Amino acid sequence: MGGVSNFIYSFHMPCFILLSGYLSKGITTHRTKEIDTLLYPYVVFQILNFIFTYLTGYGHGSINLFSPAYLNWYIIALFFWRLFLPYFQKMKKVVVIIILALLWLLSGYGVPNSFLSFYRIFYFLPFFMLGYYIDDIEQVMIKMSKHTGVVVAVTILIIIGVFALSFDDRMNVIVHNALAPDAGYKKSILSVVSKMAGMGIQFVMTFCFIYACYLIRRKLTGFNKWGKNSMSIYIVHGFITLVLVPVLISKINVYLGLSISILLSALICWFLSREMVVKALQPLLNLNDICSRLKINIYR
Numbered sequence: 001m002g003g004v005s006n007f008i009y010s011f012h013m014p015c016f017i018l019l020s021g022y023l024s025k026g027i028t029t030h031r032t033k034e035i036d037t038l039l040y041p042y043v044v045f046q047i048l049n050f051i052f053t054y055l056t057g058y059g060h061g062s063i064n065l066f067s068p069a070y071l072n073w074y075i076i077a078l079f080f081w082r083l084f085l086p087y088f089q090k091m092k093k094v095v096v097i098i099i100l101a102l103l104w105l106l107s108g109y110g111v112p113n114s115f116l117s118f119y120r121i122f123y124f125l126p127f128f129m130l131g132y133y134i135d136d137i138e139q140v141m142i143k144m145s146k147h148t149g150v151v152v153a154v155t156i157l158i159i160i161g162v163f164a165l166s167f168d169d170r171m172n173v174i175v176h177n178a179l180a181p182d183a184g185y186k187k188s189i190l191s192v193v194s195k196m197a198g199m200g201i202q203f204v205m206t207f208c209f210i211y212a213c214y215l216i217r218r219k220l221t222g223f224n225k226w227g228k229n230s231m232s233i234y235i236v237h238g239f240i241t242l243v244l245v246p247v248l249i250s251k252i253n254v255y256l257g258l259s260i261s262i263l264l265s266a267l268i269c270w271f272l273s274r275e276m277v278v279k280a281l282q283p284l285l286n287l288n289d290i291c292s293r294l295k296i297n298i299y300r
Contacts, residue, residue: 003163018206038078058243
């Protein structure tokens with residue numbers, strides 16, 4: 001399972017965050033919308049995660065608002081990334097690139113991940129800004145379509161490499177540390193080099209995965225709804241997986257568990273993307289929505 005886990009880490013959050021940056025175009029100033037749709041659900045789901053952990057014993061929910069619970073790190077990270085945007089817009093891109101490189105490099109040394117997930121914030125910031133700077137991602141995909149053979153070959157080579165290295169327990173740990181922003185650098189130059197190599201792999205695999213989604217989207221338009229309602233899927237699915245993994249998946253055969261995980265993932269995405277479910281979740285995800293229902297205006 002180490003190879004599967006490392007393969008998923010090579011693109012899933014970098015891809016999600018690059019697209020988050022792409023969809024953040026047009027943000028030129030600080031907005032109350034970030035309070036409504038990011039800070040508010042962050043606080044709400046911190047409380048819900050704490051209650052969930054207290055009642056079930058699963059997860060790592062904490063009432064400490066400065067220690068993001070499970071998936072909550074992405075919400076507070078997105079808040080900070082959008083907070084940075086108006087400042088980055090005033091700088092030349094080359095200056096921004098230098099700042100991003102320095103923040104990414106230096107954050108690996110002693111920046112605590114537990115406090116507001118600062119390490120993850122700086123680790124993934126380059127992906128967010130890359131997405132923000134891409135003018136038209138569909139045009140990028142069209143250009144990649146002219147080199148489909150190369151894209152497929154590179155993807156296969158990276159997958160083979162990740163799985164091959166993951167078979168050895170020691171190398172599996174190195175690969176995981178290179179691709180997963182769970183912590184900063186270890187006390188060796190190898191750790192720094194592997195982190196750099198890991199980020200390079202993530203950049204390549206991110207575009208390869210987006211290209212695969214681009215090809216699928218042209219044939220299966222039903223997946224568009226999953227993307228539209230991705231926040232409700234992301235923030236709620238954790239409560240389901242926190243129970244399913246220890247209760248079911250971890251207790252059965254590895255390959256059977258993987259098959260069931262893929263099937264359940266599709267079912268969870270389908271269910272949580274239903275308009276009925278999304279509408280029911282809106283009071284938890286949007287401060288403006290619940291204020292409108294209660295006829296309260298907090299921005300007077």
